[in-house]
Amino acid sequence: MASPAVTSFSPVRDVCDYELLFDCVHCGLCAEACPTYIVTRCEMDSPRGRIYLMKSIAEGRIELDDDAARHLDLCLGCRGCETACPSGVHYGRLIEGARSFVERNHRRSLVDRLKRRAVSAIFPYPNRLRMLLAPLKLVDRLGLTAALRTIAPRTIRDWLDLLPSLEGRERPLASESTVAPRADAPTVVVHHGCVAQVLANSENLNSERILAAAGYRVVQLEPTACCGALDLHSGNAARARDFARANVRALKKSGADAIVSAASGCSVAIEEYADLLKDEPDFVEDARAISSRVRDLSSLLLDAPANPKREFRGRVTYHDACHLVHGLGVRDAPRKLLASIPGVTIVEMTESDLCCGSAGSYNLTEPAMARELARRKADNIVATGADYVVLANPGCEFQIAAELRRRGSNIKVVHLADFLAMASR
Ligand code: SF4
Ligand code: SF4
Incomplete structure (x- = not known):
């Protein structure tokens, strides 16, 4: 039967x-x-x-x-x-x-609910995050960060440990391209994200300058709303759709042929707009068009109209950000790009594509498992003997850098865009 x-x-x-x-x-x-x-x-x-x-x-x-x-x-x-x-x-x-x-x-414990509400109320809104960080910057300048750590409750201390340096994150390293792109060159827009534009804006700006130097016409997005990934990953599909609609409108208006993000989780979220808005007749066609234009920085640079000169001496290991490798399927392009820089030696780490525990806001809501995975990742990085860990996602950068700092390691954790900018100077 x-x-x-x-x-x-x-x-x-x-x-x-x-x-x-x-x-x-x-x-x-x-x-x-x-x-x-x-x-x-x-x-x-x-x-x-x-x-x-x-x-x-x-x-x-x-x-x-x-x-x-x-x-x-x-x-x-x-x-x-x-x-x-x-x-x-x-x-x-x-x-x-x-x-x-x-x-x-499901009703969670009070602490769990508070943590999740704080993430949801602050992180997708760059101005709220800036306001929250302003007093921390002051504490940092006064040299009181260590004192703050000793009096802060455990959860706040864990979150403070993950913060990157709050100074100099908004400045690009790459110089502005002095060569005008060809009038028929493809256009690219870099989506600045929400947390990334506050804590890692050099990665956005360097992506733009490197793409311009490689011959692309870089257009700006006005305004940049959160891509919705944080909401999608925490079960708030309704607000994720609100963000998706705002981005579809803005990305369509930009007229860009390709859409790039320094955060691979944002790229995957934008690539999924077609599915997220599939039941919305007013948006579905535009959402499909936008999703089909998502590219990753390294593949675009490998296909670039121009090939700017770069040189850098150092042993580099590459960490695969989950959404880049498992979401967009990009594994070889960043390695190819790094290997093309004279002076760079690539050393592969074990389990390069195993999650470091960052996973959007996971390291804020599930610190124990996140820390376990960060330790495993750091062990694998240290074993390579590399001077640099290069990766293509700010969340992985903060997570891995925090773990290496705890060990007193001097291995530098650098986003691919910042690394290419250093190599082009
Ligand atoms: S068990 Fe895992 S690998 Fe096998 S079909 Fe299910 S999801 Fe796929
Ligand atoms: S943690 Fe495990 S089950 Fe969850 S997405 Fe990753 S591989 Fe899949």
């Missing part, structure tokens, strides 16, 4: 896109690519276990209790499992749906 079609069964709860759950054949080939499973060795902290959990909740076989919510919360959303999965499971879409379900149906 033929097995019943999947659609003949209606789930009792709207946890995620139910039919996508059936792409998983439970082979388990994703387990060793999953950072949380590697750390806990618990099946429910593996992709297969979480998929089983989502299905069981959807079918009403188990309740969304504290335990179930915990296993879902612990997922980094790194999508390492998607790269490893031979069946093409869209795990990213599944976990985004499940997170939204958890937010609607």
Whole structure:
């Protein structure tokens, strides 16, 4: 007798896109690519276990209790499992749906709620973040940061440890291109992000200057709204859609042929606008066009109209930011670009594509697992003997730099755009 079609069964709860759950054949080939499973060795902290959990909740076989919510919360959303999965499971879409379900149906502890609300109320809004950081800058200038650390509660101390230096982050290193691009050169816009434009704006500005030096016409985006990734990853799909609409309008108005972001999580979020706005007739066509224009900085530079001279001496190891490698599938281009710089020696690290624990705001809400993964990443970096770790995501930069600082290591953690700017000076 033929097995019943999947659609003949209606789930009792709207946890995620139910039919996508059936792409998983439970082979388990994703387990060793999953950072949380590697750390806990618990099946429910593996992709297969979480998929089983989502299905069981959807079918009403188990309740969304504290335990179930915990296993879902612990997922980094790194999508390492998607790269490893031979069946093409869209795990990213599944976990985004499940997170939204958890937010609607699960009451967290007070501390957890406060942490998540603080992240959600501050981080997507650059002016709020600037206001919050202003007194910290003053404390830093007065040399009182160490004193603040000793009196701050544990959570605040953990967050302070992740902060990069607050001085000089808004200045570019690359000089402005003096050569006008060809009138028919492709246009590029760099999306400045929300946290990135406050804490890592040199990466945005250097991306623009390097692209201009490589012959692209760089256009500006007015205004830049958060891409919505933070909301998508924390289960707030409604506000993610609000941000997506604002960005679709602004990106369309910019007329850019290519859209780049110094934060790979933002690039992937923009690439997913077509899916996020698929049920909105006023936006779906434009969203599709915008999503199809997302590119990564290194691939654009490898295809560039011009090839500016660069030279730099140093041993470099490259860390694959999850959303760049598992979301956009970009693995070789940054390495090729770095290898093309005379004087650079690339040394591969073990597990270069295993999440460092940063994962958007994960290191703020799940500090214990994030720290465990940062330690593992730092061990692998130190073992290379490299002078520099280059990466293409500010969140990974802060996370890895904090761990290397704790060890007193002098390995420098540098965003790819800043590294190329240093090499071009
Ligand atoms: S997204 Fe990352 S942490 Fe979550 S199940 Fe997949 S591999 Fe594991
Ligand atoms: S997600 Fe993919 S790799 Fe993992 S168990 Fe399911 S089918 Fe296998």
